Amino acid sequence: MTLRATTMAIILSLTPISLTLASHPLFFIGQWTSSCEFFGAPAQCELEWRPGLHQRLVEMQFTVLDSTAGASSEAEANLMFQGRSVLKQEEDAFRGFWQASNGDIHPLVAGLESGTLTSYWGEASTELGRSSYRLLDDGRLQVKDWVLTDEGWELFLEVEYQPR
Numbered sequence: 001m002t003l004r005a006t007t008m009a010i011i012l013s014l015t016p017i018s019l020t021l022a023s024h025p026l027f028f029i030g031q032w033t034s035s036c037e038f039f040g041a042p043a044q045c046e047l048e049w050r051p052g053l054h055q056r057l058v059e060m061q062f063t064v065l066d067s068t069a070g071a072s073s074e075a076e077a078n079l080m081f082q083g084r085s086v087l088k089q090e091e092d093a094f095r096g097f098w099q100a101s102n103g104d105i106h107p108l109v110a111g112l113e114s115g116t117l118t119s120y121w122g123e124a125s126t127e128l129g130r131s132s133y134r135l136l137d138d139g140r141l142q143v144k145d146w147v148l149t150d151e152g153w154e155l156f157l158e159v160e161y162q163p164r
Helices: 003-012
Strands: 028-037 041-049 057-066 080-087 094-100 105-113 114-124 128-135 141-150 154-162
Touching: 041 154, 080 105, 094 114
Parallel strands: none
Antiparallel strands: 028 041, 028 154, 041 057, 057 080, 080 094, 094 105, 105 114, 114 128, 128 141, 141 154
């Protein structure tokens, strides 16, 4: 069994979660911002968590703006990347999808444990990724993103957001 197939089997067998976004929405709901480095380029990362169209849904939007574009406002900044997810709370996990400005769309599954939301996105036949969202003691939101390579999980983005 390949590393990707083994990892996907583990992801799909996530153990039941005890906390839910519905019962602890203040961990993530809101707008977050931070300077960041996006694939080697200086950027501004924006993150927004909001309630979905039903009480069991939550939405997230991730936006990366070029911080060197010299724009006088956020609306004028160059968009480097944007992605959106929708998560649905189910009995044993959160399930949903991720869509991105690069044309990707991925299924995702996530679990919330000890204040950290960890989501796994993608498919073994294409690309697998992992993202974690953790509220720090000082009120910042730490987000880490990995992609699964032949050598294992490779961290490609780590940002500590401030509330906006």
